[in-house]
Amino acid sequence: MDLRQMRYFTTVVQQKNFSKAAQLLHVSQPSLSNAISKLEKEVGFPLLERNTRSLHLTDSGKIMYERALELLNKFDHLTKEMKEVKQTGSGHLSLGLIESAKHWMPKVIHHFKGDFPNIKIQLLELLGVEQVQQSLLNYETHAAITNQMVTHRDLLAYPIYNERLVLLVHFQNELSQRPTITMKDLEREPFIISTSGFQTRKDILHAFDKEQASPNIMYEIERFETACSLVEEGLGVTIIPENYIKYSTFPSIRPRYIQSEALQRTVYLAHSKNRYLPPFIHSFLNHTTNFLKSENS
Template sequence: MDIKQLHYFVTVADQLSYSKAAQKLHISQPSLSNAIKNLEQEVGSPLLERNTRKMELTDAGNIFYQKAASLLSQMNMLKKEMEEVKLTGSGELIIGIIESVKHWIPKVIREYQGLYPSMNIKLIEVLSGNAVKESLRKYQTHLLITNQYIDEEDIESVPLYNEKLVLVLHRDHPLARKEFIHIKELEREPFIISTEGFQTREDILTAFALEQVTPNIKFEIERFETALTLVRENLGITIIPENYVSESTDVSVVRKTIDSPALERTIYLTFMKNRYLAPAVESFMEEVRGKFG
């Protein structure tokens, strides 16, 4: 039994098709089928149930799949960590971000590149809580800046700063002329909100629940820019992080602060606790901490 056999089996189990798996692995279907048969003989138990209609994992196959997938993941992590041991001033830094950090992260990157000019930096939007955990555990990112507090044994969440969530509406909206706006005044307004799985949505719904009112949700979006586009057309109102609109020069929209303890969130620097991070990666994390420390 070797790593290649495990890789073949996990791919077949993921695809539940020899032809699709063979295509993905760039080998012939008969070669793949023989490799799986040899693995089953070595294990001493059938791993795949085959019939004319579909393929399924046996009970033994399910257990073997979980262990094999975990082992392959660990091998992949080990390979990447070994590649990064020698990384000091060149290579790739992958950062997961949320939309509202756009007002400060370019400044940190500029200072960082003065220290590591040959580093290639990749910025990836990672928005939901599950996506944050997956991107870290699968080594898709070195670190994340997120509003999701991740309470897991293998993940560290370091608070950086707090930011308010503010009401944004079209300048022609009747509420735009008011100096103070209460959440209860928003109950019947067409509301634009993040889809399920986003912390911002939970914060907004909590703010409404505290006032015992329910928002009139008309649009569900994933990106704040989409929400602003809808507001610009006066199709609804929204609540988004203040830093996302802090430098906006768009005169078609106005923002208002609403007094609610729920409409404030914490931004975290998040990373794997036990993952080896190269000096160049650690240096970026120190730059971020130093900005808000």
């Protein structure tokens, strides 16, 4: 039993067809069939139920398939790690981001590129904790900036900064002139909020609940940029992370602070506990934390 047989077997299961699997694997169909038959002889029991129309796993085959996938994933991860071990001054860095980080991240990259000019960087927007965890566990990203605490046993997450959630209003809105604003003051305003599933939405609704107020939700969006554009046109008000509007330019928008302990959040940096990270990635993480310390000091 070897990795080649495992890859053949899992591909056949996924394609549910020997002919399609053979094409993907670039082998002849007879060779693929012989390899699976040999694997079944080695393990001592049938893995697949075959007929003229379909192909199904046996009960024993289901166990073999799950274990084979685990082995192949670990082997693929090992291959990536060994490539990264060789990389010191050149290579590839993949980073997951929340939307509000994309405005300050270029400043971090600018400093980092002074030390590692040849590193290729991929920035991926990750919106939920499940997406963050899967990207790290599957080695799709080296690290992730997230506003949700990651608690998976194989991942490490630590806080890198705290930020307030701020109210955005059009400069002609009478709220822009008020000395103080409460959540109750927003009840009659057309409110713009993230769609269900976003942590920012949960934080904002929690703040309304604490003040026994209810938002008049008129618009649901996925990106802060869209929320800002709606406020810019005078269509409503919104609450977004301070770091997003801090680096953005919307001439008609006025940010206002609401006195509410609930309108704040912690942003974390997360990465795998077990994955080997080349020196240049550790350097990038250090550049990130040092930049944020200087910005928030």
